[in-house]
Amino acid sequence: MTLTGRQRLLMTFTFFSMFFGASNLIFPPFVGAQAGSASVGALAGFIVSAVGLPILGVLAVSSAGGFDRLSARVSPRFASLLGLAIILTIGPCFAIPRTATTSFEMMVVPHLPDGMPKWAAQLAYSAVFFAVAFLLAQHPERISGVLGRYMGPLLLVMIAVVFGACLVHGVDTAAAPSGDYADGQVARGFLDGYQTIDLPAALYFGIVIASNIRSRGVDDERQIGRETFYAGLGTGVLLIAVYAALGYVGVVSGSITPVDAAHDTGATVLTNLTASLSGTAGTAFLGVVFLIACLNVCTGLICTCGTYFHERFRTDGGRGVSYRGWQSLITVFGFVVSNAGLSAIIKVSVPVLSALYPIAIVLVLLSLxxxxxxxxxxxxxxxxxxxxxxxxxxxxxxxxxxxxxxxxxxxxxxxxxxxxxxxxxxxxxxxxxxxxxxxxxxxxxx
Known part of the structure; x- marks a missing residue:
């Protein structure tokens, strides 16, 4: 049995929703704003590493029958240690807490009333944020019903609105390349594509997509691998289109308000644009875009990490902590870290992630x-x-x-x-x- 065209599209939107978070939203505009008139080459380099490597990762994992089998070609113990390190880094120790804090900074902080403590607002916001993510992640095998059918398409529509506003505004003269993109734009774009952290995520997102494919009656493991790759390929096409659009958004923003590469970020680039085009309403709209993107990724990561720990640490007889137990633990841990010590965790996690990335790259390339x-x-x-x-x-x-x-x-x-x-x-x-x-x-x- 194979999936229908509609079901494949649903899996593609689900995969896209799990990939496309805050970093995917802010880096392409930042690349476009800095590269300016040289943005085509810079975005090409960015897309090669931010889209090409993750999709190759999906292909490698699908053909190997899972990342654990792929990494076990080094040794079984290595596979266990590497898998645990990647899951902890892209999950509860880094990416999951960051989804709440990033969306809070974009959604709530610009509209905080005077005199209200920021820590109290963040505590309340993250409690609601993680509660919603927990509810959405209750059934990993049915996550496509939410992310693929509603949240993913909604996010794409909202990004299209921002892109359409930029097309209407147009660019009189693109800014000259500046900052890190003053020269060597293609190479710089390739290196900045690492920052999306999509390759390590791609190595394990497939376990959630595979469970959704099985829930639709596909039980042949080879066909499941093929359907997972088709979804990954469709996601790659969507990511290329979205990154190109957001890169153009950055070029428009940079032509309106010059970017300071030493202090500004991609969030600043987007905020400058929406504030100049639509004022307060534009800033609020941008906050909603960040909220949906971060909520999608947080839900996908909770499903991925919960499924990984449930399958990894249960006994041959099926005993062990249930998926719901792991899901609860991961959600609570993410909530605590996002409010109590995210900055310290990020400082430690980023070097660890930079160490894992090259290992993941060589494993993927050798598998191909x-x-x-x-x-x-x-x-x-x-x-x-x-x-x-x-x-x-x-x-x-x-x-x-x-x-x-x-x-x-x-x-x-x-x-x-x-x-x-x-x-x-x-x-x-x-x-x-x-x-x-x-x-x-x-x-x-x-």
Whole structure:
């Protein structure tokens, strides 16, 4: 059995809703505002990493039968540790709390009455926000009925309204490239595409999409993998269209109000635009857009993390904490962190995420060539991950030390010896070394 065209569209909207959060909403306009007249090349680089890598991740995971099976090609223990690290980082320790705080800053803060304590307003807002997300995430296998049928299309319509307003306004003269985009726009856009954090999320979002596909009568695992990939491919098309539109929004905003790359953010770019075009009503409309985007992602992440922990830690007899128990724990933890210590958690989580990203990239790329190359030299998985992991976690240790005002002796100097380290690509050379060693090791063992 296969899904109908309408059901595939529903899965695509669901996948898109789970991907498209605050970071996806603010980075493309920021790229467009800084790149200005060179925004086409900058957005092309951004789309390659922000859309291409996640969709390749969906393809790799679908063909491997799940990310756990893919990472187990290194070793089963490694698969468990890496999976847990990714889930904690993209879930309760970072992304889930951030959805509440970001939407609060955009939805509520601009309209707070004078004299009202911000902490009290945030506490009340996040309580309602997480309560709604908890209710929407009650049944992961039926999440497409909410996100795919209503929330995703509504978000797309609202983004189209903002884009339409920019088309009507037009651009007399696009601003000259500035800030990080003064030169090397394509490369800079590629690196900023990392900031969406969609690749690690793509590695596990498939478990929720797969459960929704099963609920519609598809029980063949190969067909489930194909349908998951179709949904991922459709999501990629939507993301490219939306990123292009938001990039143009940034160009228009930058032509109205010049952007200060040192202090402004993508949220500032959008706020400047809506305030100048529609005043207070525009700012309120933008706040609703952020609310829907963040609520969608929070719901998807709660479903993903709850399903992961429920399946990972139950016994062979099916005993263990129920999905509802994990869902409750994750929701409460996200609520507490979003109000009590998000800034500290983010400072720690970002270096950890930057260490996990290169490992995820090499695993995905090796999986894509598994049939023609990696299966013939299976040791490339271990050696490539080891070489990349050493450099990535050394860089993580250096950044974590800086967070706490410390310095690890010798380590910064050693990392700077790596080619492209300043461009956050210092792991490329170790990956090549691991690839060569893995091929040699495989041939010797054979």
């Amino acid at each position: 060539v598994h049939r023609v190359f990696s299966s013939r030299f299976p040791r490339v998985y271990l050696w490539t991950v080891v070489c990349v992991g050493v450099v990535s976690f050394a860089d993580c240790a250096d950044k974590l030390a800086a967070v706490f005002g410390l310095t690890v002796p010798v380590l910064p100097g050693l990392l700077e010896l790596l080619p492209l380290h300043d461009q956050q690509l210092g792991w490329l050379l170790p990956a090549c070394v691991g690839l060569i060693v893995g091929v040699a090791d495989s041939r010797l063992r054979r």
